[in-house]
Amino acid sequence: MPRRARMNEVRFNVRSTALLLREFTVADMVRATDLKPESVRTELQRMRQEGLLISEPHPDPPATRGGPPALYRLSDDPKARLELAQSLEAFYAPAEAPDRPTSRQYLLAQRLLDQAHQADVPKQRQRLLEQAARALEMAEQAEGGSLASENVRAYLAYEKARLAYGRNEREQADDAFRQLRGFFVGTYNELMVRRIDEYRLCLQALSHYTAMKGSGDFGDSHDWARTLLETLQTNDYRTESPLIALLLNLVRCLSQSTGEMIIAEAIAVGNKTGQTERNEIRGEINALRRELRELVRGKQERWTDDRMHLDFSQQERGYAFAPFDDNDIMHIVPERPPQRSR
Amino acid sequence: MSLPESVAIQFDLYTLACHELSMRWEKLVLATLEDLRQDHEKCLSCFDGAFRSCLENSSASNSSQAVEHFARLLSAQVGLFRASSPRSASVFDEVVQALYDRRHECDHLADIERFHIQGRDLARQFFAESEWPSTQARMGIECHLELSYESAKRAPMAYRERYSSAEDELSREHVILVRFSPRHSFTSYLALPFFFLHEYTAHVYAMDYGNNLFNDGWMLWAAQLALWHWPDKPIDAGLNCAQRKVFLQHLCRDLRGEPYRGFWFAMEFQTWLPDQLQQRFRQYTYELAAFQSPAHKERNWQKEFIQAVETGYILDQDRLLSLIQQTSTARELWTALEKT
Numbered sequence: 268m269p270r271r272a273r274m275n276e277v278r279f280n281v282r283s284t285a286l287l288l289r290e291f292t293v294a295d296m297v298r299a300t301d302l303k304p305e306s307v308r309t310e311l312q313r314m315r316q317e318g319l320l321i322s323e324p325h326p327d328p329p330a331t332r333g334g335p336p337a338l339y340r341l342s343d344d345p346k347a348r349l350e351l352a353q354s355l356e357a358f359y360a361p362a363e364a365p366d367r368p369t370s371r372q373y374l375l376a377q378r379l380l381d382q383a384h385q386a387d388v389p390k391q392r393q394r395l396l397e398q399a400a401r402a403l404e405m406a407e408q409a410e411g412g413s414l415a416s417e418n419v420r421a422y423l424a425y426e427k428a429r430l431a432y433g434r435n436e437r438e439q440a441d442d443a444f445r446q447l448r449g450f451f452v453g454t455y456n457e458l459m460v461r462r463i464d465e466y467r468l469c470l471q472a473l474s475h476y477t478a479m480k481g482s483g484d485f486g487d488s489h490d491w492a493r494t495l496l497e498t499l500q501t502n503d504y505r506t507e508s509p510l511i512a513l514l515l516n517l518v519r520c521l522s523q524s525t526g527e528m529i530i531a532e533a534i535a536v537g538n539k540t541g542q543t544e545r546n547e548i549r550g551e552i553n554a555l556r557r558e559l560r561e562l563v564r565g566k567q568e569r570w571t572d573d574r575m576h577l578d579f580s581q582q583e584r585g586y587a588f589a590p591f592d593d594n595d596i597m598h599i600v601p602e603r604p605p606q607r608s609r
Numbered sequence: 610m611s612l613p614e615s616v617a618i619q620f621d622l623y624t625l626a627c628h629e630l631s632m633r634w635e636k637l638v639l640a641t642l643e644d645l646r647q648d649h650e651k652c653l654s655c656f657d658g659a660f661r662s663c664l665e666n667s668s669a670s671n672s673s674q675a676v677e678h679f680a681r682l683l684s685a686q687v688g689l690f691r692a693s694s695p696r697s698a699s700v701f702d703e704v705v706q707a708l709y710d711r712r713h714e715c716d717h718l719a720d721i722e723r724f725h726i727q728g729r730d731l732a733r734q735f736f737a738e739s740e741w742p743s744t745q746a747r748m749g750i751e752c753h754l755e756l757s758y759e760s761a762k763r764a765p766m767a768y769r770e771r772y773s774s775a776e777d778e779l780s781r782e783h784v785i786l787v788r789f790s791p792r793h794s795f796t797s798y799l800a801l802p803f804f805f806l807h808e809y810t811a812h813v814y815a816m817d818y819g820n821n822l823f824n825d826g827w828m829l830w831a832a833q834l835a836l837w838h839w840p841d842k843p844i845d846a847g848l849n850c851a852q853r854k855v856f857l858q859h860l861c862r863d864l865r866g867e868p869y870r871g872f873w874f875a876m877e878f879q880t881w882l883p884d885q886l887q888q889r890f891r892q893y894t895y896e897l898a899a900f901q902s903p904a905h906k907e908r909n910w911q912k913e914f915i916q917a918v919e920t921g922y923i924l925d926q927d928r929l930l931s932l933i934q935q936t937s938t939a940r941e942l943w944t945a946l947e948k949t
Contacts, residue, residue, distance in 0.1 A: 276650070279858075280858065283854070283857050283858060284854065286876070286880060287833075287834070287836075287837040287838070287853075287854060287857070288837065289837075289838065298850065299850050299854070301638040301642075301649055301850075301851070303642055304642075341880075343883075343884070345881050345883065345926070348880045348881055349877060349880065349881050351880065352876055352877040352880040352881070353877065355876070356873050356877075371870070371874070371919070371923060372923055374870070375919065375920060375923050375924075378916065379920070398920065398924060401924055402920075402923060402924065405923065405924075
């Protein structure tokens with residue numbers, strides 16, 4: 268039996284060349300594809316039947332025997348043109364079922380959700396979430412709906428959970444993430460498990476903060492930072508990312524109130540300086556005394572380090588800095604007349 | 610720009626053998642058209658197999674030996690179908706004879722330089738009607754070539770605005786790296802003019818901010834399209850049909866990630882545009898290529914434009930079409946898409 272060219276190769280060759288030529292006869296197509304005329308004619312007929320091509324008598328036929336050759340051209344219908352272009356991409360799709368969504372609609376939904384999570388303008392965020400919701404619906408269809416593999420459906424469900432997260436539908440998001448976690452644990456997908464865990468930590472922190480403040484307003488950044496840090500600590504969160512580690516350090520700094528930062532800075536400076544500088548610092552700290560009194564009033568924290576001790580006591584009426592002693596110990600004691608340095 | 614001697618010998622053989630086959634390409638196609646048992650793709654795989662075997666196993670120390678080794682391997686391959694397809698086999702016999710006759714004329718540098726000039730000329734035609742000053746300012750750039758041998762899988766060519774070669778440590782501007790590898794085949798030889806066209810259009814003459822979606826995606830489709838319609842007639846530098854479509858037919862399957870997405874979206878978008886708006890694709894391409902990012906702000910704008918158009922294309926094509934008709938430039942279209 269004579270061997271013929273593989274049908275898929277013929278189809279791709281003819282269709283891709285049709286896209287480039289746009290208008291052509293059978294002879295033009297044979298010349299351009301180096302395929303056998305019968306193979307070309309068969310494929311062109313098929314494309315015409317599918318509505319991808321229109322054929323009409325050649326308006327300016329060459330002087331040859333026989334009737335005028337047919338002139339083929341791309342259909343004017345944009346949907347048909349789209350189908351032709353998309354049919355080419357399908358030639359590059361993997362033969363076996365993919366283990367995650369690959370459609371353009373899915374990738375768009377992912378991108379829109381990423382942008383929405385980072386958007387700080389509420390109106391823009393809402394618009395992005397609406398667009399993401401539509402893209403996700405289209406993605407589900409494009410991926411085959413209920414006929415898609417379990418893995419593909421799980422990835423789509425993950426994006427739906429992210430959509431719920433973006434919309435502040437916390438309970439729905441958490442439920443979805445919890446179920447998905449079980450699935451991805453079962454498929455040994457560590458990356459997805461880690462992502463889901465992070466989302467659930469975020470949800471937890473958000474819920475704690477809202478419960479504490481009675482609203483979702485993040486006006487108090489110190490309290491929000493503390494809530495986030497506590498949530499991470501409670502859940503023993505670890506990261507390998509140097510960027511995340513750096514950001515967490517920043518969050519720790521943000522979790523300190525202004526007064527605490529001033530005192531911490533004073534301690535750090537005091538530790539690094541010699542006696543002369545300390546005298547200067549003492550003077551500056553005494554000048555700050557009045558402001559610090561206001562800031563630290565009511566605090567019950569204990570600040571210690573190797574060389575300096577600060578002890579706040581809520582029962583005291585006020586605070587004053589005692590001068591440095593020779594052992595570089597500084598005490599904050601209840602207000603009383605300042606002592607002279609030795 | 611020199612290769613190690615043993616590699617240079619193989620590269621000489623490669624360019625000479627591919628050149629001789631390309632001169633007889635139509636003859637081979639005709640021979641296989643008449644023979645239901647053979648097609649030109651199968652013949653090519655014999656040719657590529659012989660060359661690969663030569664590259665991996667030959668210890669030729671000069672061109673004559675390399676030709677001798679390759680000729681024997683190719684003849685052995687052709688012998689497998691000689692009885693069933695004598696006409697196809699005779700084409701390869703001619704190739705082998707030509708290799709023997711011209712074995713002292715091997716010069717891969719001359720061949721590569723010829724394709725370089727072809728590709729550059731095509732790129733100048735590509736941008737000939739662009740009125741953007743930033744593009745016009747770059748049209749005089751002529752790149753140096755730097756050849757290398759790579760065993761790892763990498764792009765066959767790459768442009769470097771500044772490059773220092775390990776050989777002489779001199780820093781040069783505007784260099785195109787040409788990578789020769791064990792994976793080279795007749796198809797990749799056919800594609801050389803196209804690759805040079807792409808490097809010049811996407812990286813030398815166009816502004817390149819590392820936006821792969823644009824420079825290595827959209828611009829690849831633009832270059833492929835331009836060889837056929839730009840917008841009504843093709844850019845032309847004497848390429849044959851096989852050279853003009855080799856990328857779409859064979860090589861775009863190697864694309865991955867953003868280049869893959871940019872290429873296929875550009876193809877779909879351009880195909881979808883109605884005939885009366887076809888010139889917009891070229892217009893947008895020119896504008897994107899000319900975009901200059903002031904102090905590196907907005908350096909992702911080329912990518913953002915494509916993403917905004919893609920979003921509109923997926924979610925609401927009617928609206929996208931309406932906005933294209935209402936606006937004149939890519940910047941106006943992007944602004945309109947971002948607003949709503």
